Each structure stands twice: as C-alpha cells, then as structure tokens.
Amino acid sequence: MKTRRKFVIGSGIIVLTLVSLAYVGFTQSKTYYHTIAEVATLHGAALQQRMRVSGSVRAGTIQHRPARLDFVLEETGNSMPVSYVGSAPLPDTFKDGALALVEGRLLPDGHFEAEQVQAKCASKYEAEATGSAPK
Amino acid sequence: MDIAGSFALLLAFSVAVYAFLAGITGIITRRTLLTKSAQNAGMAVFLLVTFTVGALEYFFFTDNFSLAYVAEHSNRALPGVYKFTALWAGQEGSLLWWSWLLSAYAFLVLFLNRKKHPELMPYVGVVIAGVQIFFLTLNNFVANAFRVLGAPDANGVMRVAQLADGHGLTPLLQYPEMVIHPPMLYLGYTGFTIPFAFALAALLGRYPGEKWIHITRRWTMVAWCFQTVGILLGAHWAYAMLGWGGYWEWDPVENASLLPWITGTAFLHSVMMQEKRGMMKIWNVWLVFTTFMLCILGTLLTRSGAVNSVHAFAQSSIGTWFIAFLAIVLVVCVLAYWKNRDYLHSDNELDSLVSRESSFLFNNLILLAACFAVLWGTLFPVLSEWVVGSKISVGAPFFDKVNVPIAMFLLFLTGVGPLLAWRKTSTDALKRNFMWPSIGGLLAGVVAFAFGDRQFYPLICLILSVFVTLTIFSEFYRGARVIAARENVNLLTAVGELTMRNTRRYGGYVIHFGMVMIFIGIAGSAFNKDVQQEMRVGQSMSIGQYMILCQNFDSLANDNFQSQRATLEVFKGRKSLMMLYPERRFFPASGETETMVAIRTEPLRDLYVVYAGQDPQDGNPVIHAFLNPLVKWIWFGGIVVVLGTGLAMLPNRRTAIVLAGAHEKSWDDAVPAGTPAREISAVTRGANAND
Numbered sequence A: 001m002k003t004r005r006k007f008v009i010g011s012g013i014i015v016l017t018l019v020s021l022a023y024v025g026f027t028q029s030k031t032y033y034h035t036i037a038e039v040a041t042l043h044g045a046a047l048q049q050r051m052r053v054s055g056s057v058r059a060g061t062i063q064h065r066p067a068r069l070d071f072v073l074e075e076t077g078n079s080m081p082v083s084y085v086g087s088a089p090l091p092d093t094f095k096d097g098a099l100a101l102v103e104g105r106l107l108p109d110g111h112f113e114a115e116q117v118q119a120k121c122a123s124k125y126e127a128e129a130t131g132s133a134p135k
Numbered sequence B: 001m002d003i004a005g006s007f008a009l010l011l012a013f014s015v016a017v018y019a020f021l022a023g024i025t026g027i028i029t030r031r032t033l034l035t036k037s038a039q040n041a042g043m044a045v046f047l048l049v050t051f052t053v054g055a056l057e058y059f060f061f062t063d064n065f066s067l068a069y070v071a072e073h074s075n076r077a078l079p080g081v082y083k084f085t086a087l088w089a090g091q092e093g094s095l096l097w098w099s100w101l102l103s104a105y106a107f108l109v110l111f112l113n114r115k116k117h118p119e120l121m122p123y124v125g126v127v128i129a130g131v132q133i134f135f136l137t138l139n140n141f142v143a144n145a146f147r148v149l150g151a152p153d154a155n156g157v158m159r160v161a162q163l164a165d166g167h168g169l170t171p172l173l174q175y176p177e178m179v180i181h182p183p184m185l186y187l188g189y190t191g192f193t194i195p196f197a198f199a200l201a202a203l204l205g206r207y208p209g210e211k212w213i214h215i216t217r218r219w220t221m222v223a224w225c226f227q228t229v230g231i232l233l234g235a236h237w238a239y240a241m242l243g244w245g246g247y248w249e250w251d252p253v254e255n256a257s258l259l260p261w262i263t264g265t266a267f268l269h270s271v272m273m274q275e276k277r278g279m280m281k282i283w284n285v286w287l288v289f290t291t292f293m294l295c296i297l298g299t300l301l302t303r304s305g306a307v308n309s310v311h312a313f314a315q316s317s318i319g320t321w322f323i324a325f326l327a328i329v330l331v332v333c334v335l336a337y338w339k340n341r342d343y344l345h346s347d348n349e350l351d352s353l354v355s356r357e358s359s360f361l362f363n364n365l366i367l368l369a370a371c372f373a374v375l376w377g378t379l380f381p382v383l384s385e386w387v388v389g390s391k392i393s394v395g396a397p398f399f400d401k402v403n404v405p406i407a408m409f410l411l412f413l414t415g416v417g418p419l420l421a422w423r424k425t426s427t428d429a430l431k432r433n434f435m436w437p438s439i440g441g442l443l444a445g446v447v448a449f450a451f452g453d454r455q456f457y458p459l460i461c462l463i464l465s466v467f468v469t470l471t472i473f474s475e476f477y478r479g480a481r482v483i484a485a486r487e488n489v490n491l492l493t494a495v496g497e498l499t500m501r502n503t504r505r506y507g508g509y510v511i512h513f514g515m516v517m518i519f520i521g522i523a524g525s526a527f528n529k530d531v532q533q534e535m536r537v538g539q540s541m542s543i544g545q546y547m548i549l550c551q552n553f554d555s556l557a558n559d560n561f562q563s564q565r566a567t568l569e570v571f572k573g574r575k576s577l578m579m580l581y582p583e584r585r586f587f588p589a590s591g592e593t594e595t596m597v598a599i600r601t602e603p604l605r606d607l608y609v610v611y612a613g614q615d616p617q618d619g620n621p622v623i624h625a626f627l628n629p630l631v632k633w634i635w636f637g638g639i640v641v642v643l644g645t646g647l648a649m650l651p652n653r654r655t656a657i658v659l660a661g662a663h664e665k666s667w668d669d670a671v672p673a674g675t676p677a678r679e680i681s682a683v684t685r686g687a688n689a690n691d
Helices: A001-028 A036-041 A044-048 A124-129 B003-031 B033-063 B068-073 B078-086 B091-112 B121-142 B174-190 B195-206 B213-241 B251-279 B280-305 B318-339 B357-388 B398-421 B427-450 B458-488 B491-501 B503-526 B631-649 B675-681 B685-689
Strands: A031-034 A051-057 A063-065 A070-077 A078-083 A099-107 A112-120 B151-152 B158-160 B529-534 B541-544 B544-558 B564-574 B575-580 B584-588 B592-598 B600-601 B603-614 B622-629
Touching: A001 B357, A001 B398, A001 B631, A031 A036, A036 A051, A036 A063, A036 A070, A036 A078, A036 B631, A044 B251, A051 A078, A063 B685, A099 B675, A112 B033, B003 B033, B003 B091, B003 B121, B033 B068, B033 B078, B033 B091, B078 B174, B091 B121, B091 B174, B091 B195, B091 B280, B091 B631, B121 B195, B121 B318, B174 B213, B174 B251, B174 B280, B195 B213, B213 B251, B213 B280, B213 B631, B251 B280, B251 B357, B251 B544, B280 B318, B280 B357, B357 B398, B398 B427, B398 B503, B427 B458, B458 B491, B458 B544, B491 B503, B503 B622, B529 B541, B541 B584, B541 B622, B544 B575, B544 B622, B564 B622, B575 B592, B575 B600, B592 B603
Parallel strands: A031 A051, A078 A112
Antiparallel strands: A051 A070, A051 A099, A063 A070, A070 A078, A099 A112, B151 B158, B529 B622, B541 B544, B544 B564, B564 B575, B564 B584, B584 B592, B600 B603, B603 B622
8 A cells, every 4th residue: 555655645746736737827818808898897816817808800990000000999889909019910801890809908098909810710610600602 | 301400309308317317326226137238228229320410411411501600610612521511610510519529439338248257337427427417408408419400480379591602611610620620529528528427437336346446547548639639630730720820829719628638647657556556546537527528618708708718619608508417426426435534544555655666656747737837827827816806827838837847747657756766766767778878869969969959948848858768668668578588589570469469558659758748849939930021922932941932822712611711832942842822711691701821841841831911002012931940740749649648449359467677676467477586587677666
C-alpha cells in the first residue's frame, strides 16, 4: 500500500500544480461578454475587466487612422465608439453593417480599445434558421 | 430523384429501427435467425444511406437548385470537386455524411465479423443500430437535406420553385484540404462509435475473456489515426487559409476535436495494462464510453451554436436532440456498468512507482487533466452563464498555461515509460537505459542555450525531444544489433525484421517519434516574427534573413472569383529564391472575400506572406509577412504518426518470443519453457517490457 500512497501523493502534486496554473491562466484571460447597453452601466472594478462586446458596424463610421482604426458599434439603439489597435489585418468580412465581436478594454473616456475584432456577414445559415427560403 | 432520396433515407431509418429491435429480441429469445436478420438489416442501412448520399450528390452535379440545401451551398460556376464536397458544407448535409460514414463502419464491422464472436456481435449490432437511429432521426425529421424550395404560384398555391443559380460555397471551404479534412475528422468521430459498441457489448453480454479488448483497441487505433489526421489537416487548413499566421487558436470546435483524441490516446495506453496485467478494467471501459460521449459533445458544440466559433453552424434547436441523446447514452452506460461491475474486477495491484504501470497511470492522469482543462475552458462561457449569470470566456493564455506543462510531462513519459519494466524497474536498468539519452538531451540544451535560446519551455521541449529521440533510436539499435548478429544480416535489414516481429511495439515507437516532431514544430512558435508594411512596386521589406521585393500588382478574374494579386520576389542575402503570389479573392456568388496566403516552406522555417488589403487612404497594398520557425515539422510529424499507426496495425511477422531480461525478475508467463539462456541476455533489455 506504500506504493499506492506514493502514487496518490505524486498525483496530488501534479493536480495541484495544474490547478494553480489554470487559475493564473484563467485570471489573465477571462473575458466578460457584455451587450453595449450593459457596458454603459458598468462601474468600479467591472470597468477594468477584459470584455467582449458584440454589435453591428454602423454604416459609414469605419475610419482608418495612423496605427488604429475607428468605427462605431451599435445594437438596438445603443452605440459605442471603438478603436481597433491590433496588428492583425481585419477579416474580410469586416465592413459596413457586418456583425462584429470586439475584444479588449474600456478606456476612461468611454472609447473601447479593441485588440481583436471578429466579424461575420449576416450569416447565410440564418436565413434557414428562420424557416424562410434562402434569399 | 429527391423523392427517391428522401424515401431511401426514411427506409434506412426504419431498417435501423428494425435492426435494433430485432437484435434485442434475438438476444433475449436466443433465436439465431432473428439475430442474423438484424445484422443483415444493419448492413442494409449502409446501402440505403449510400443511395441517399448519391441522390444528393446527383442534385449538386446537375445544378438542381430546387433543393434548399443545394441552392445554399453550390452554384453553377463552382468547380466539380467542390460540388462534391459541398455535400458536407452545411448542417443537413454534414449530418447525413456522419450517418453515411457510421453506416460504412457498421457495414464493415458486421461484414468482417459475420462468422466470428457469436456471443458478442449481436450486442455490437444493437449498440451500433441504436446510434444510427439517433443520427437517422436527425437526418429524416430534424435536419432534412431534401427540403425543396417552394413559392406560391398565381393562385396562391405553393409549388416547387427552382432558383436560377445557387448562393455558392463559402470560399473558406474552397480549398483542397477541405476536400479531405472533414471526411478524415468525421471518420475519427464516427469511428469511435465502434470501440464504444464493442465495450458496451462486452459489458452487457458479460463476454468472457479479453478478446473484446483486442478488437476494441484495433478499432480505436483506426479512429484515432483518422482523428489525428483530421485535426492536423484542420490545423493546416487554418494555417494556409485564414491568414493570421497560426494553426491553432483554442477555438471551441478545434477543442472539441481534440477532446476525444486525448481520451482515445489515454485508452490506447491504459488498455495495455489490461492486456498484460489485468488492471484498470473499469477505467478502460469508462475511457471508451467517455471518448464516444466526447465525440457526440463535439458534434453538439459544432451544431448548436452554444459556443462562439468560426466553425459553428447556425444557432439552432438541434442541440436539444444531442443533449437528449447524450443523456440517454450516459444513462445506458451507467446502468450497464452498475449491473455488471463485478465483471470488471482488477487482477493485480500497483507494485512500484518506477514501473511501466505507474508510467501509464501518470500518462492517463495527465491526459485526463488536459482533457478536463480543455473541456472546462471550452464550456466555461456556457457554465458561467448558468452559474453566475454572466458569460465569461477564457482565452489562449488559460489553455497554454495548463497544457504546455502537461505536454512537457507527457513528452518526458514518452521517453521514459516504454523503457521501464512491468512491475518494478531496477536502478541498474534505469542507468543503463537512460544515461546516454539524458546526457544527449542536456548537451543539446546547453548548446541551444549558448546559441541564445533563453525561453524556458522551448528549451525544456528541446532537451526532452532529444532525450526521447535517443531512447527510441537506442531501442531500435539494440534490438536490431542482436538480430543482425544472430542472423548475419546488415543493421538496416535487422531494423526492418525487428519492427515486423513486433509491429505494435515498434510502430508505437514510430508514433512517439512523430509526436516528438510535432512537439518540436509547436515549440517553434515561440520564436515567430511578423512584419506588416504598405508596399509599392519596387519597395522591399525584410524579415529575419529574408528580403521581400515587390515586383508587381495585378488582378485576375474567372467565373468563380476575381482576385487581386501581389508578385513578390524573395531574397536570402543577395540570392533570389523564388516568387510568391499572395492573393485576395472575391467570390461574387457568396459575396465574400478570401485571402490566399503564399508560403515558402523550408525545413527550418516558413515564410508566410499575406495580402492583407489595401491602405484606405492611398490604395497601396499592405503586405503582412510572418516568419514561423519549424512549422513543417508538425505536418511531417503527422505523416510519421500515420505511418507508425499503420505499422502498429500490421500483424506480427511471427509471434514475438516474449523474453525476460536477465537482470530483472520475470513474471510467470514471460519466459517460454526451454528458451536458451543466451537468447535471454541477447535480446534487448527492454524485452521484458515488451508491450
């Protein structure tokens, strides 16, 4: 039974190490999903969180500036100015009216600084999901 | 044709139901004829689903856009090969494809074993039919690929309508790898149904002996191999297609494909404990069950839109069906286990911490930890929404932090485990087996450190990789030397002979070597570089030792797409190496744009160039170049893994004589009576560790 105990202790050490690593990784990368309306109501520590916000790109607001790209994200009447500062080229699907998911932090002036932007065209699968014939 | 296809699909469903019910009745009443009939029905499902798939393909190839599915995923100008692959481009078709592959596996299993294992096969047939019923239910009643488009005519009566042209296939899928990546991955996913069926069948039927575990192991290897290929092809597709310079980003759907792969890997290792030592029986059965359930979960994640992913299909209600099916599977597994748990008692106990057994135990522990971490991270948005009400996701840092150390530990075990003896390894044997590989590994580490590799994990990975490689090579060398001396052949012939005598063991080593290459390739990503720059004709940029000179910009067009293209000349020093043509394609049918990455690949690094777009102010093209070291090792390692798996599946040329090393205690059946002493000492020391 001594062997068994050794094995259990060894496993315990491994598992604890992994759990602590997981915890560190988790705190570094946890990201909250918020709607634009929710972002406006955040306060205190919640403002410092890394977050993901989705919405659609308001037509005509995409502006290229040196080292960044500005646009306005909107959803059901609420809107939020976004500055994309990442280096990766934006996906081809990113254009006026596209659905976009931005990830980053909220700056004190209310601007959202996005490090990542994902975008998709209004999905072709959606037409099917609503039961109507494809456009 | 649409009616014929629909009808065949419905018939396949009915036949599967018959195979299920008749199979159960046959088992209960012990009527052989009924069992036989159920198995024939199981094989007939394959023919019917094949016909259905053929019918759907017929619509794709005849450009019949009266079917909603065809109209959604094809268009007239689409090249033929993509018309074929458009079959699995959407929800309905890919589920049908699932069913077809499953029915093909089922056919193969039932046909190959039609005269064997009369006690086991009836149960296997029933389990497979049960899974088929689920998927055929989806195909028929939830996501039917044969839905026709309707439009009201002048009198307001709905009539079948036909579009002039389809909406086209998503450009992301118009890439050679998309022709084989989904089938491979699906062959993996569906393939795990077979080991599941055998394990559950053996448990339900209380099948005597360990025969079923051999069969299960074999089928698991088939599925595992396809899953490996599928995952790597997916990674390669992402690398070559998505244009962000990487191949893996812990996307939920990538994770979903990794989960059953991890548990499958764990099973392939721990199953040896059962074969050789009669241990871990409960664990193994549950590993097989879990692997199957993770496959279903993976399909669920892809389909339901429960998690955010580039791969996800529409948000749809289909998830409920999968959850219900998962619940049923879980209940069946728990009941089967509970009722027959005495069937799975262990024959042996763990003897020593430094033994083959314990290395397998650690291997399993660590693989399961990886599986759990990946599952947890993937489902966290869903879980957190349930528990605390806000959706929280975790990103790459979480997955990397946990999985990189796990991977390093696994790499360590890869080198150590196979050379440890069963039960207990002596200090002497440890020194003999591991001294030189350890020295070699550390030496490589010192050299790399001196040349400026100061990053912790890549350095560890290098040391371990060299260590593992040396252990593998020394195993081949020592075994081959003995054969070469005894049979008077050269060393290379002896290596071949050695491998063919114990394909499982040496095939396993080849797989391990392939994994080492993959690990080295992944570790290379720690040294990635990238530069993004606006370029006019005649301008250049430099990255690493390369210089990229812009020669030209032009546009091309054909029926399927229009593209903008850069012509770039790559120099290394002053020498011109080659031209690269990164492109950006626009597909009118679907209205989407796609990046065509240009890659110059060398054994030590990839130069990866993306036409990132045009500068909005002056219209000049923007080029994004990446320098990714060692990526090629991943793909090449994948090929080695496949070869190794193939090798391990071959039958042994002749029964390997199981010998015990002279220095270690043997266990009762290890040495055949009358084996000459010379042979015992002559054959590799690891021979008593004969897998």
